[in-house]
Amino acid sequence: MLPGCVNRAAYSAARAVCRQEILTKGICEIPGFLQPEAVRKILCSAEQLKKRPGCGFRSFEEHNVYLEEKADVSRIRSASFSSSKVLINQAELAEGCPELVELFHWDGLRQLLQEAFGLEKLFCSADPLGGVYLNFFEKGDQLGWHFDRSEYSVNLILRECKRDGNSKPGAFMYIPDSRTFLDAHPDFDLSILDGPTDAAGLKPMIVPDLKPGTLYLFAGKRSLHCVSQNTTEVCRVNAIFTFNLEPNVSLNEYTRRKFFGA
Ligand SMILES: O=C(O)CCC(=O)C(=O)O
Numbered sequence: 001m002l003p004g005c006v007n008r009a010a011y012s013a014a015r016a017v018c019r020q021e022i023l024t025k026g027i028c029e030i031p032g033f034l035q036p037e038a039v040r041k042i043l044c045s046a047e048q049l050k051k052r053p054g055c056g057f058r059s060f061e062e063h064n065v066y067l068e069e070k071a072d073v074s075r076i077r078s079a080s081f082s083s084s085k086v087l088i089n090q091a092e093l094a095e096g097c098p099e100l101v102e103l104f105h106w107d108g109l110r111q112l113l114q115e116a117f118g119l120e121k122l123f124c125s126a127d128p129l130g131g132v133y134l135n136f137f138e139k140g141d142q143l144g145w146h147f148d149r150s151e152y153s154v155n156l157i158l159r160e161c162k163r164d165g166n167s168k169p170g171a172f173m174y175i176p177d178s179r180t181f182l183d184a185h186p187d188f189d190l191s192i193l194d195g196p197t198d199a200a201g202l203k204p205m206i207v208p209d210l211k212p213g214t215l216y217l218f219a220g221k222r223s224l225h226c227v228s229q230n231t232t233e234v235c236r237v238n239a240i241f242t243f244n245l246e247p248n249v250s251l252n253e254y255t256r257r258k259f260f261g262a
């Protein structure tokens with residue numbers, strides 16, 4: 001059954017075009033996936049949860065793109081990126097924002113990802129804290145370049161930052177299918193990410209124009225991505241839903257400790 005917060009027409013339209021979007025762009029954008037009143041309601045619950053004492057975890061971290069301890073000295077592994085944000089985990093959402101947990105477990109969401117990426121099987125992440133979570137990017141916050149631990153993710157934008165002249169604060173920046181190339185070139189200079197990526201042998205960087213209520217389907221484990229610094233007073237809020245090709249997959253200890261405080 002379609003969850004009440006989902007716009008049926010947007011969902012059906014997405015089922016028809018998602019495969020083609022992934023094949024041509026590597027990311028699929030579904031505008032108006034959430035009903036506008038559902039965006040407002042979920043945002044309101046999110047803000048309330050964030051204010052609740054003991055709820056949410058603020059992290060300030062330096063990490064490499066693999067979200068692993070630096071196991072060797074290759075140039076890529078030793079390149080360090082900064083991240084800071086507030087995260088509300090799945091267990092906290094179950095109590096304070098059950099719509100997001102319901103959406104995460106809705107078969108239709110998983111089927112949409114399967115269709116988009118041409119997958120025979122796909123499973124919700126089994127991590128009790130990291131299956132679905134909320135991110136808050138306040139002024140100064142950002143997410144450094146990384147590959148996700150989960151294979152596929154859905155990004156649901158609830159509030160975006162206001163554009164600041166030509167700069168794009170809180171932008172989601174994504175380089176489709178970049179992992180194979182970078183794994184094969186461990187001494188690649190990641191400082192090129194500040195410029196055009198296609199000049200360096202990668203696909204062009206995609207920076208979607210984020211809209212509240214829009215869903216973005218992406219392959220975060222094989223595609224380098226980041227969130228640019230929020231330089232505005234508006235707090236960027238989004239939910240991330242995570243999926244894997246195998247059942248019973250959880251986050252690694254490193255990611256849980258650094259970003260979930262657990
Ligand atoms: O907030 C975003 O747009 C992306 C978040 C992300 O990449 C992550 O939580 O791993």
Ligand SMILES: [Fe+2]
Binds near residue numbers: 146148220225
């Ligand atoms: Fe990510």
